Each structure stands twice: as structure tokens, then as C-alpha cells.
Amino acid sequence: MEFVNKEYLLLLLLLIPYLIWYFRYRKKSEPAMRMSDTFAYKNVVKSWRMRLLHVPMLLRLLSFVLIVLALARPQTHNSWGNRTVEGIDIMLAMDVSTSMLAEDLSPNRMEAAKAVAAEFISGRPDDNIGLTIFAGEAFTQCPMTADHQSLLNLLQNVRTDIAARGLIEDGTAVGMGLANAVSRLDKSKAKSKVVILLTDGSNNRGDISPLTAAKIAKSYGIRVYTIGVGTNKVARYPMTVGGSVQYVNVPVEIDTKTLEDIASVTNGHFYRATNTGELKQIYKDIDKLEKTKMDVKKFSKHYDNFQPFVLAALIVLLLEILLRTTILRRIP
Structure with missing residues (x-):
């Protein structure tokens, strides 16, 4: 597979500042509650919801990657059949x-x-x-x-x-x-x-x-x-x-x-x-x-193959929205 519009792949570099913001600065903007001592919560077992806390973010990144790949216009190689x-x-x-x-x-x-x-x-x-x-x-x-x-x-x-x-x-x-x-x-x-x-x-x-x-x-x-x-x-x-x-x-x-x-x-x-x-x-x-x-x-010159990427991006994005607004919803 090859990409016709390779310049669109440079958009993937935007993932780096987004990840830095997510893990280093996002928490500062989130609501927090001060406590005098957190010793009582030291050995609390994390729930499955807490373990899946970052799944919506990962799905969001995956949908972005798939959209960029679709914009880069993937095509199959020339072939004889x-x-x-x-x-x-x-x-x-x-x-x-x-x-x-x-x-x-x-x-x-x-x-x-x-x-x-x-x-x-x-x-x-x-x-x-x-x-x-x-x-x-x-x-x-x-x-x-x-x-x-x-x-x-x-x-x-x-x-x-x-x-x-x-x-x-x-x-x-x-x-x-x-x-x-x-x-x-x-x-x-x-x-x-x-x-x-x-x-x-x-x-x-x-x-x-x-x-x-x-x-x-x-x-x-x-x-x-x-x-x-x-x-x-x-x-x-x-x-x-x-x-x-x-x-x-x-x-x-x-x-x-x-x-x-x-x-x-x-x-x-x-x-x-x-x-x-x-x-x-x-x-x-x-x-x-x-x-x-x-x-x-028959000689097949080019075949556009962006449709699977667009479909996968849509499915992943819908899944991220569904999880973020239901079982992984955060309050506030």
C-alpha cells in the first residue's frame, strides 16, 4: 500500500503536544478536593472503571490517526491480474x-x-x-x-x-x-x-x-x-x-x-x-x-483504499463518545 498525499501524514505530529497536555497539564484544570490525609485510600483496589479511565482518550487518538490515513489517500500497488x-x-x-x-x-x-x-x-x-x-x-x-x-x-x-x-x-x-x-x-x-x-x-x-x-x-x-x-x-x-x-x-x-x-x-x-x-x-x-x-x-493501475479507514474512524469515534457519556462518564 502507498499513500498519494503523503504530506497529510505530518498531521500525526500533533499527537505529541496533545499527549503532553493530556498527561501533564490536563489534571491541573480538573476539579479537585483537598483532604488532610489519604492513608485510608492507600490500599483501595482500583475498580474496572478506573482501569479504563484513559480508554476514551486512546480511542480519540486512534480515530484521529485513521482520519489522517484516509486523507493521505491510501492506494494499492499496480498489479496484473x-x-x-x-x-x-x-x-x-x-x-x-x-x-x-x-x-x-x-x-x-x-x-x-x-x-x-x-x-x-x-x-x-x-x-x-x-x-x-x-x-x-x-x-x-x-x-x-x-x-x-x-x-x-x-x-x-x-x-x-x-x-x-x-x-x-x-x-x-x-x-x-x-x-x-x-x-x-x-x-x-x-x-x-x-x-x-x-x-x-x-x-x-x-x-x-x-x-x-x-x-x-x-x-x-x-x-x-x-x-x-x-x-x-x-x-x-x-x-x-x-x-x-x-x-x-x-x-x-x-x-x-x-x-x-x-x-x-x-x-x-x-x-x-x-x-x-x-x-x-x-x-x-x-x-x-x-x-x-x-x-x-487485466492491468490494474491504481485502486483507492481509503474507505476502510473512514469507516473504522467513524466506528471508533462513536465508541469513544458512547463510553465517555455512559459507563466511563466522569462527574463533574
Whole structure:
């Protein structure tokens, strides 16, 4: 154990003047009765109350010491920990093309997909999970990690305007998105390796076809769960016209046949989500996937340990007050 704020330990020096005052000067301020002769009290046996006379003072000192130690902020040493957990390796492949701004899901497809994916990630703390995003191109937003807080932060930063701003080509490169996710799982030693691919369109970009990517996934023993998100007919879509936003109805064109084929080739499953409720249920179904044991090494940097000192100080202080005002009470 180490103390972060060691300077607070100097407060313990205050115990020295207090002890000097208690044993040398305190008695002079206490009421006293003069007697001509104390011979009659010479052999009187001390009662147990007299023997415990200084216990409240000792408890008071102990509570002060414990409070000072708590203020000094005790912490445990850095340590590595190993544990075996049940989990699988998962890559999320998410479509971020501009069509994901359609508002047939609330508030729109992109935000609904992010919210449900975040809930899914939070519910699987023992899995290695990563994130691939794609539009006309694909790249890894977050490699597989057990640090889900970092993954969630990166997920929240995903926006559909990366294509609109020209950072990547717009469109829907389903094959490229799947291939990118597969490349992050090819060296995985987990018994279960899964890609969850979510898109609202059909493949119209990229150098790798969706079925080719699916066959590559199958060769590595990776199962692909595909999700087609969007209504069955038309969707309300915001368009910027002359500096203002106008809404138009655009047709929903999801290549369900290709998504079904990808799932079939890899022994996965195809899902159709026409609203946020269905999307949540799909992730709940996927949550029942097979799990496998894996070793996780976790580094614990610091751990505050002041709580036991505060609790002990409170108990000791209450005990001192109780004794001083009841069985060890002094009159006057």
C-alpha cells in the first residue's frame, strides 16, 4: 500500500503536544478536593472503571490517526491480474453511408443502430469486440478489444457525414466492409468468431463482392449475421436545399437476397429490422450466441483504499463518545 498525499501524514505530529497536555497539564484544570490525609485510600483496589479511565482518550487518538490515513489517500500497488472468462470474438460492421440518415427509425437509422449496438456491447463485458465502418470504402474504427469503454467512445463518434465531407467515398461497399471485419478475425483463436453486418442498401462500390467476402469468412470459420435496416417501402430523408432542410420520401432498396446468401454461406442468419424495436430484438437474439473460454490479462493501475479507514474512524469515534457519556462518564 502507498499513500498519494503523503504530506497529510505530518498531521500525526500533533499527537505529541496533545499527549503532553493530556498527561501533564490536563489534571491541573480538573476539579479537585483537598483532604488532610489519604492513608485510608492507600490500599483501595482500583475498580474496572478506573482501569479504563484513559480508554476514551486512546480511542480519540486512534480515530484521529485513521482520519489522517484516509486523507493521505491510501492506494494499492499496480498489479496484473489473470482470469478465465466465457466470451467470443465479435466484429461489428456498420454502414455509415448518407442513406443512414433516413428517419424511418427513431431518430434516424444511424443513431438507432449506434444506440442498440452500444447496449449490445455493454451487455457482453467478457467479449472481444471491434468496429468496422463502411460507405463506399471501409476501415477499422476500433480493433477488437476488451476495453469496451474505449470502444463505446469510438462508436459514439461515428457519423454519416464522413462521406458527405469527402473523407471517404459515398456508397455502400458491403463486400469491402465484410472483408475488413474478417481481416480482424482471421488470426483469432476463439472458438466462436462472429461478424454482425448492418446495412440499409445494396452493394454498389468496392473491389470485393459480398459473396467473395462471405467465402473468405467461411474459410476462417467466421459466422456472419446480416441485418437489413429500414422500412419496406419508402423512408423520410432530410435533404439540404438552399441552406434549409427539406424532407423527401426515398425508396428503400435493400438487397435482401445478397444478405441472405452471406448469412447462408457462413452458417449465420439474416435479419430484417423495420423499426427500432425489431433491431433491439435482433441483437438480443444474437446475444444468445455460443461462448468459449478465454484468458484475459487485466492491468490494474491504481485502486483507492481509503474507505476502510473512514469507516473504522467513524466506528471508533462513536465508541469513544458512547463510553465517555455512559459507563466511563466522569462527574463533574
